[in-house]
Amino acid sequence: MGKTARATISLSKELLLEIDSIVKKSHCNRSSLVQEALESLVEEYLEKETKEKAGRIYREIAQSDRELADKFLSISSETLPQ
Numbered sequence: 001m002g003k004t005a006r007a008t009i010s011l012s013k014e015l016l017l018e019i020d021s022i023v024k025k026s027h028c029n030r031s032s033l034v035q036e037a038l039e040s041l042v043e044e045y046l047e048k049e050t051k052e053k054a055g056r057i058y059r060e061i062a063q064s065d066r067e068l069a070d071k072f073l074s075i076s077s078e079t080l081p082q
Contacts, residue, residue: 019033019034
């Protein structure tokens with residue numbers, strides 16, 4: 001990432017206890033643990049957002065393809081010999 005900035009957040013006591021337990025076991029500090037967790041969360045969010053956008057685009061393409069196929073069939077039935 002780049003430069004760091006300080007942020008103050010409020011957490012439930014239970015969550016903070018869980019974080020401290022993980023920190024103790026993993027020999028890291030709160031800041032690095034929370035940063036890793038947030039980076040992972042942001043990555044998952046952006047990936048989900050990208051997949052949803054791609055899904056919308058592919059649905060639009062599929063609809064457009066169906067419309068073009070319908071038009072082609074209509075035109076070809078008028079112009080091709082039977």
